[in-house]
Amino acid sequence: MTEHAALVQGEAIPRERVNAFLEAPRRGAGGVDMRLRRVGATSHNEPAHERQRRRWATQVVVADELARRACRERGLTLPGEMSPARMLAVVETDVADLGSIIAATLAHSPAARTLLAELAGEQHVPETVVQDYYQRNRDxxxxxxxLRRGIDPFGVTAPExxxxxxxxxxxxxxxxxxxAAHRAFFDWFDRARADVEYAVGHEHPGDPSHPDHEHRH
Structure with a gap:
């Protein structure tokens, strides 16, 4: 049985890193315990949702590893490791806006948040775009x-x-x-993981090569 979940630039990501992520306590919306079950060897008798959880968790762990490497390449100071007790919550709005893999990665990985902050600093927003946003979103x-008077922002209004x-x-x-930083992060992640090799049972949850696949992010 293989002991790695994936190979990143030829280096093994141990299965234990996936297990550690699955076992870490985390809270979802409403404080619901989101801890996931530890995974062992892949099995045909394992429920499909458990296999998909393992694949989903592998994506988060791989994203964390890729972010660490990207931070080192950019000369960014890597933050300290986050203990399970300080794992950030993954809230429903983040999942809706970012997708579950990216939202969980940013909650789990200090390196990913450092990279996102760096990408945010690189984004230029033209003044014309800001003005256009203000005009198009008057509400x-x-x-x-x-608001108390019930003014219709697209009807008869006054400047005040x-x-x-x-x-x-x-x-x-x-x-x-x-x-814009989130879009840049998505683009970076898609490029960075292109050459990752996944062990059997750790493929992307949307990979059509396995029978349990579902295309959700």
Whole structure:
């Protein structure tokens, strides 16, 4: 039986790293215990959802390893290891926005968060894009008083019904830069994992070569 879950640039990612991730306590939305069962040797008698959990967890562990390598290549200081007791929560909104693998990776991996922060700093948001966002999303910039009065932001309004652009601008830039950083992170991950070799039973959960595959991220 193979003792590794995957090969990253020819180096083995031990199965035990996948087990450690599956065993670590974590909380989902509403404080629900999201701890997953330890996995051993693959088995045809193992329930399909358990096999998929192992494959999903392998993707998170591989992403953590790739992020560590990317940080070293960029000369970024790698943060200390996170103990299981300090594992961050994976909340439903993050899963909806990012997909479960990326959301779990960012919750699990300090290296992934460091890389994401670096990518965020590289994103340039043109002023015209910020202004366009402000104009197209008027409903998001109603003042509290206008909200209380039930003002229709796309109907008859007055300038004082809206938070001034100069006050909203920094928040918009931050939001757009964060979204651009997430796209850059997705692109990086897709490229970085292209040459990863997975052991049997640790393939991507959406890989159509195994019968349990499901294309969810």
């Amino acid at each position: 998001r910039f109603l003042t509290p008083e206008a 019904d809206f938070v001034p652009y100069r006050h909203a601008r920094d928040g918009i830039v931050s939001e757009l830069r964060r979204a």
